Amino acid sequence: MAARAESTPAVPAWQRGRGASWVRPARPQADGLVYIVSSGVFFAAAGVMALLMRTQLATANAEVVTRESYNELLTVHGSAMVFLFAMPLIAGLGNYLVPLMIGARDMAFPRLNALSLWLYLFSGVVMMLSFLAEGGTAQAGWTAYPPLSSQQAGNGMDLWILSLHLIGVSSLLGAINFIVTIHNLRAPGMTWTRMPLFVWSMDVFAWLLLAVLPTLSAGLTLLLLDRQAGTHFFDPTGGGSPLLWQHAFWFFGHPEVYVLILPAMGIISEVLPVFARKPIFGYKAIAFSSVAIAFFSMLVWAHHMFTVGLPNVLNVYFMIASMIIAVPTGMKIFNWLATLWRGNLHFDAPMLYALGFLSIFTVGGLTGIFLAAFPVDWQLHDSYFVVAHFHYTIFGGVVFGLLAGLHYWWPKLYGRLLDERLGKASFWLMFAGFHLTFLPQHFLGLLGMPRRIYTYGEGGLWEGYNMASTIGSYVMGLGVLVILVNMAKTSRTGRRAGNDPWQANTLEWYTTSPPPEHNFDSVPYVASPRPLYDLRRRLKESDAV
Numbered sequence: 001m002a003a004r005a006e007s008t009p010a011v012p013a014w015q016r017g018r019g020a021s022w023v024r025p026a027r028p029q030a031d032g033l034v035y036i037v038s039s040g041v042f043f044a045a046a047g048v049m050a051l052l053m054r055t056q057l058a059t060a061n062a063e064v065v066t067r068e069s070y071n072e073l074l075t076v077h078g079s080a081m082v083f084l085f086a087m088p089l090i091a092g093l094g095n096y097l098v099p100l101m102i103g104a105r106d107m108a109f110p111r112l113n114a115l116s117l118w119l120y121l122f123s124g125v126v127m128m129l130s131f132l133a134e135g136g137t138a139q140a141g142w143t144a145y146p147p148l149s150s151q152q153a154g155n156g157m158d159l160w161i162l163s164l165h166l167i168g169v170s171s172l173l174g175a176i177n178f179i180v181t182i183h184n185l186r187a188p189g190m191t192w193t194r195m196p197l198f199v200w201s202m203d204v205f206a207w208l209l210l211a212v213l214p215t216l217s218a219g220l221t222l223l224l225l226d227r228q229a230g231t232h233f234f235d236p237t238g239g240g241s242p243l244l245w246q247h248a249f250w251f252f253g254h255p256e257v258y259v260l261i262l263p264a265m266g267i268i269s270e271v272l273p274v275f276a277r278k279p280i281f282g283y284k285a286i287a288f289s290s291v292a293i294a295f296f297s298m299l300v301w302a303h304h305m306f307t308v309g310l311p312n313v314l315n316v317y318f319m320i321a322s323m324i325i326a327v328p329t330g331m332k333i334f335n336w337l338a339t340l341w342r343g344n345l346h347f348d349a350p351m352l353y354a355l356g357f358l359s360i361f362t363v364g365g366l367t368g369i370f371l372a373a374f375p376v377d378w379q380l381h382d383s384y385f386v387v388a389h390f391h392y393t394i395f396g397g398v399v400f401g402l403l404a405g406l407h408y409w410w411p412k413l414y415g416r417l418l419d420e421r422l423g424k425a426s427f428w429l430m431f432a433g434f435h436l437t438f439l440p441q442h443f444l445g446l447l448g449m450p451r452r453i454y455t456y457g458e459g460g461l462w463e464g465y466n467m468a469s470t471i472g473s474y475v476m477g478l479g480v481l482v483i484l485v486n487m488a489k490t491s492r493t494g495r496r497a498g499n500d501p502w503q504a505n506t507l508e509w510y511t512t513s514p515p516p517e518h519n520f521d522s523v524p525y526v527a528s529p530r531p532l533y534d535l536r537r538r539l540k541e542s543d544a545v
């Protein structure tokens with residue numbers, strides 16, 4: 001025993017042994033993997049909630065769930081998808097990949113990383129257990145507008161607030177960790193304009209979180225005080241204003257959309273050039289448009305509040321500001337299209353998901369421009385058109401983007417390739433199921449179906465569109481099952497990936513799959529945004545001699 005302790009003098013006693021490995025996982029990459037797997041579990045849970053809601057709405061006057069249960073489902077579906085699935089999956093991929101892509105051994109603060117992870121898991125458990133509270137969990141939607149949220153009886157709402165507080169602290173710590181890592185631990189030669197675009201997007205993601213997340217936390221604190229301490233911040237009868245909450249929530253809520261979408265855009269910027277066998281077109285434009293999007297996203301929040309009676313001059317301002325965001329976003333889309341133009345396109349599963357992202361997100365962006373025009377919004381506000389728009393951007397953008405990333409980096413994470421046929425099948429199921437689910441919801445919105453209703457009467461076109469939407473949601477569920485089968489099936493028997501199965505460009509493909517504990521034995525000097533391409537070319541040239 002004594003000899004063993006002597007051989008590892010640098011590690012303090014409390015960090016040794018089995019228990020300690022949970023506080024500070026043995027492999028630096030383990031944090032990232034736990035993030036990825038748990039976010040998958042919450043995705044499944046929130047997905048089942050969506051299927052329950054779609055089953056209730058498939059036919060008129062259905063009684064699959066009660067009104068109260070439906071409200072619980074819609075609240076936790078939204079909150080869990082945003083806070084327990086999308087953000088943690090991005091954090092997990094970032095945790096694993098950012099150090100690898102910049103040629104570092106680990107994140108800057110590994111123990112802080114473990115703390116973020118534990119806070120996240122605890123937050124998820126609190127949210128799920130809040131279903132058991134007296135009177136059930138929160139029923140005010142993920143936007144939690146007072147007085148619905150301040151008046152709901154029972155402690156379910158308080159637990160929901162606690163859960164969001166915990167995930168807020170977790171995300172802030174994670175953001176600080178990403179910023180310090182990216183700013184300080186880059187490999188020799190990796191200047192800002194040679195950094196992978198996914199890393200660029202993670203840097204902007206982290207700065208944006210730091211800027212807007214505290215506003216949500218402050219709003220949640222006031223809400224909790226209104227509920228438990230007799231204050232009246234959001235209560236007009238006591239001199240407060242429910243609009244104060246809406247401002248606080250949306251100052252966070254709108255940028256949050258970009259917190260989720262920017263990393264997805266970063267993934268697309270990595271996948272497209274690799275599968276088009278071309279350098280990315282407009283590297284700098286794509287990198288700096290992320291910064292522009294993040295900046296403008298903080299100036300447009302009240303486009304969610306066009307119906308509350310703001311002075312018209314403000315409505316006009318928020319309309320124009322919202323439309324301006326289409327400029328940097330359009331810049332990215334045209335640069336991606338130019339990357340594909342005359343490329344040698346390879347339609348592997350990651351590429352299919354990336355193209356799915358490109359097509360769906362563009363449609364979601366266009367309906368966003370409709371809704372940004374406030375006279376149009378007055379007609380469509382709180383209708384299913386908004387639900388459709390939201391899912392085209394967030395499901396079509398974030399989920400398809402993340403699935404592109406998952407299929408692209410899976411061989412790096414687990415050392416084995418996914419089955420291409422199952423990968424393609426899952427894409428087509430997801431793609432077809434997606435449009436079948438959400439395209440009809442545009443028409444439902446135009447026909448006047450309000451969102452968040454739990455049932456509706458017979459007659460008219462609502463029934464057909466709703467049935468189509470429900471069938472689509474089950475097709476997507478099938479697509480998710482195919483992805484899971486693919487991962488399970490290939491985990492033992494899949495083809496070995498080797499270091500670089502895709503002929504990719506960035507540093508993570510320089511090391512083994514999966515990487516060793518310290519990520520790299522050596523890191524090549526980075527002389528361009530495509531260090532691995534440079535390396536392959538030099539090898540070819542030396543072979544030719």
Ligand code: CU
Pocket residue numbers: 253254257300301303304
């Ligand atoms: Cu918005």
